[in-house]
Amino acid sequence: MPAMATLRELLAGPEPVLAPGAYDALSARLVERAGFPAVYMTGFGASASLLGRPDVGLLSFDEMAGHARRLAQAVSVPLIADADDGYGNPLNVMRTVREYAAAGVAALHIEDQVAPKRCGHMEGKDVIDAAEMVEKLRAAVEARGDGELLIIARTDARAVEGLDAALERARRYREAGADALFVEAPETEQEIEAVAAAFPEVPLVFNWVDGGKTPQLPLERLRELGFALVIYPVTTLFAAARAVADVLDQLGEHDVPSFDAFTDMIGLPEMRALEARFAT
Numbered sequence: 001m002p003a004m005a006t007l008r009e010l011l012a013g014p015e016p017v018l019a020p021g022a023y024d025a026l027s028a029r030l031v032e033r034a035g036f037p038a039v040y041m042t043g044f045g046a047s048a049s050l051l052g053r054p055d056v057g058l059l060s061f062d063e064m065a066g067h068a069r070r071l072a073q074a075v076s077v078p079l080i081a082d083a084d085d086g087y088g089n090p091l092n093v094m095r096t097v098r099e100y101a102a103a104g105v106a107a108l109h110i111e112d113q114v115a116p117k118r119c120g121h122m123e124g125k126d127v128i129d130a131a132e133m134v135e136k137l138r139a140a141v142e143a144r145g146d147g148e149l150l151i152i153a154r155t156d157a158r159a160v161e162g163l164d165a166a167l168e169r170a171r172r173y174r175e176a177g178a179d180a181l182f183v184e185a186p187e188t189e190q191e192i193e194a195v196a197a198a199f200p201e202v203p204l205v206f207n208w209v210d211g212g213k214t215p216q217l218p219l220e221r222l223r224e225l226g227f228a229l230v231i232y233p234v235t236t237l238f239a240a241a242r243a244v245a246d247v248l249d250q251l252g253e254h255d256v257p258s259f260d261a262f263t264d265m266i267g268l269p270e271m272r273a274l275e276a277r278f279a280t
Contacts, residue, residue: 003106004148007078010037011150011180011203011228016219021233023049025074027240032075038106041071042233043082044119047266049237054268056275057116061087065099072104080152080231083108085117085128090139097143097151107150109182109205110136112157112169120156120184121212121259122268127157130169134176141177152205153178156185159213163191167198174202180228181205185213192217196225203228210234211259238262 010017019038022028023045031039044055046067051058059067064084072079081100086093093110100108111117112133114126127133133153140151153173157166163186170181182205183195192215196204206227208216222230241262 003078003104004150007038007106007150008148016223016227017229019080019229019231021045021231021236022071023237025070027236028071028074032077038078038080039071039075040231040233041068041079041081042237043084044233045237052266054263054266054271055119056271057084057118061096065103068100068105069103078106079104080107081105083110085113085115086110086136086140090135093136093139094143097140097149101144101147101149105149107152109152109154110140111154120207121209125156125159127160130172134172137173137176137178150179151177152180152182154182154184158183158185163194167195170199179203182207187213189215189217193225196227200226206230208232209259210238
């Protein structure tokens with residue numbers, strides 16, 4: 001509860017809350033040690049660290065909830081956690097909310113992708129009907145009860161239906177009770193500005209993905225636009241991969257220079273080939 005209340009106070013302040021991604025408990029401790037006010041539990045990093053695989057919906061609810069518990073126990077600052085699509089229907093979402101809250105998570109985000117989901121900056125996403133996502137969010141709010149857990153609604157519709165549809169979905173998700181909104185992967189500065197203009201009084205999430213689809217605006221500009229939370233899901237993960245590769249250079253040439261190179265390294269092409277084999 002203290003972490004949840006702390007995060008709410010931070011998000012209400014004048015400065016964006018910066019939350020670097022943690023892919024394991026050690027990296028979470030390093031984020032806190034560096035003085036950041038919050039830690040972000042990245043699903044991309046969880047899949048890479050636990051399975052050595054890309055973020056294409058391979059981790060189960062139990063694995064993600066356990067991962068969240070370990071990270072929350074490793075730090076004293078608020079933990080913001082990826083809860084993917086809520087792991088099923090509204091009843092599953094209710095369980096997800098309760099288990100994440102019990103694990104010590106201060107905030108979670110649920111997205112409107114079709115399962116199995118994938119990283120928001122990958123191709124090939126699809127989204128569920130907006131009405132279905134509304135019901136998931138209503139269930140999440142009910143499961144939270146009187147608790148302080150923040151519920152962040154994420155929409156991946158920009159890549160599927162366009163920006164206007166994504167903004168309309170976000171409006172509906174806010175009406176359903178979401179505390180904050182996360183419009184994933186706008187592709188230009190103008191689109192980022194449109195997101196901010198559409199929700200001037202709502203806490204907004206900016207996803208800073210190294211090598212991703214969204215331009216990395218200066219923090220001062222994000223502050224001017226009113227973004228309340230800036231997450232860095234893969235920055236520490238990529239830095240760790242590069243550092244390990246540098247240590248191994250004496251044994252050969254190793255490099256992880258980009259988002260695409262990293263996802264190739266952990267088997268995204270293989271996952272896509274398997275998806276194609278089993279597609280109906």
